[in-house]
């Protein structure tokens with residue numbers, strides 16, 4: 001499955017389902033599920049996240065309904081996983097000037113870029129945060145393929161170590177044998 005390396009704290013905010021946009025200077029036509037990979041280094045070194053009031057409100061609201069979640073204002077916080085795959089999310093769209101509070105906006109006077117590079121808002125949905133992150137995974141640029149070294153087949157429960165991965169409906173990842181049986 002594809003993976004995207006994202007710096008903390010944004011990776012965690014996405015995996016928690018709080019942040020629904022990933023801002024990039026390049027657009028993607030990929031749609032579907034990806035791994036959320038937290039990069040080895042945070043996106044900033046100072047202590048305070050520079051969040052808008054709307055974004056602060058979203059964090060406070062989330063932590064209100066999820067008391068176990070602490071608002072991540074300090075990237076030195078040891079609760080952040082780094083160099084790890086921490087969850088999954090769907091890429092469902094790629095636009096500019098999305099209305100989300102997490103979308104970086106692009107100024108377009110009279111609909112012309114005027115030499116300015118647009119910021120693409122990758123629209124994300126259905127985030128899942130893993131109970132246990134997959135540790136010690138090096139990040140890469142762009143969308144990259146993460147090959148899960150071991151997974152349990154969703155149909156026969158065998159531990160599988162193979163590639164490519166197959167997915168079958170509610171069974172999720174299945175081994176090649178089961179996949180050919182289920183689809184044959």
Ligand SMILES: [Zn+2]
Pocket residue numbers: 153154155156157158174175176177178179
């Ligand atoms: Zn199987």
